[in-house]
Amino acid sequence: MMSGLGHTPCRSRRETMGKTVTKQARAELTRLLLLDAAAALFYRDGYAATSMVDIAREAGVTKGGLYFHFSSKDEICDEVQSAAVAVLRGHVARTRGSRPHLRRLAGLSRVLMGWLAEDAKVGASFRLAREMGSNDPRFAAFVRAWMGQVRADIAAAHGAGELSPHVRPDMAALLVVVTCVGLESAAASGTIPADTDLASTLSELWRVIEAARPADSAAAEATGT
Template sequence: MARQERAVRTRQTLVDAAASEFDRSGYHGTSLNRVCRAAGITMGALTFHFSAKDELADEVQSQGQLITRQALDGLPERSAPALHRAIDLTLELARLLEAEPVVRSAARLSRERPDRDLAWSAAWLTNVQDLFDQAYHDGQLHSAVRPASLTALSLYLMSGIESQARADHESPDAEPELSAVEQLRQIWGVVQFGICGPPGTGC
């Protein structure tokens, strides 16, 4: 059992180190040697768990998806209008991108390895789309606003938050004026002036 526990810890240490390297340098800029040095683990130990860089990147993306789904499942149940819940969901995504290297890395790898069936957005995009659809059917949105446009906007916003969060982590001494979550909250505040339906619709 002790040997099995050590193997599990070693594997996770490698994944965490790889996530930080992929987040910083991207898939093509990351070597297995650098992952080993960052993890303090030999190349032999790495190849015992992952036979190729592709396998290691797959695991990072899978864990990024899992962390995201678990975080969204853990959001408190609210009786708020669907539009508010959709915005709350994106704020949680922003928090994850800011706080979790594995999530940030999964988002980056999704762009750099589009041929893999492990897109980070698969962990949340349907949830957001369903909430925007509900908001539209509930009359919360202006009649000219389409839910698909808001779903696309969410993708663009997450890409921007990801880039900003990465830049903030690369310059830890430069304290940002606002957190990624607060920046996104303010952006949504501006957006709602243009997308909401008539007063009294719960917008």
């Protein structure tokens, strides 16, 4: 699931760096190259095993060039998570207003599983939270943003009558969070095969949830009301 993450963006940015660009554009490309490299290493090796020298080497940037952009590894962690949050916010903005709310949340959950396989920034943010979040809440910035969106969608679904009256919104949100985190952890640890399609696996959860919806909510969706 994690092999090769971050290398394609790094390579494409290096190719761009080889072209004639302005000094400001070159500085921005270097910064992005460093973030790509840091995300790939944090996701693959974890925070403790990744050094500033490792990041500079992975990006093909001098150590001085690295410190010109980032003063510490923690600062890079913050930037990686900010980039991941931007990915989340972009998806939420594109799907805002869509109904029903549960289906929108199901879509977000499946997209998240895709990001874990394809976007090192999101994968790194999950690993940072898993390994370092109990030591410092700053490492859980992305996960907190994602959990907040889960709770908001569940609350909206509850308000729209999409949840069975027997389902507590806080417990429904917890179920979604625990399932997604559990799948990520199981894939990262090798508990499940590395080629497991996490998005398809998660779809099974949503089949169970949708089966528990009130009959009038299901009927309303079928008629488009």
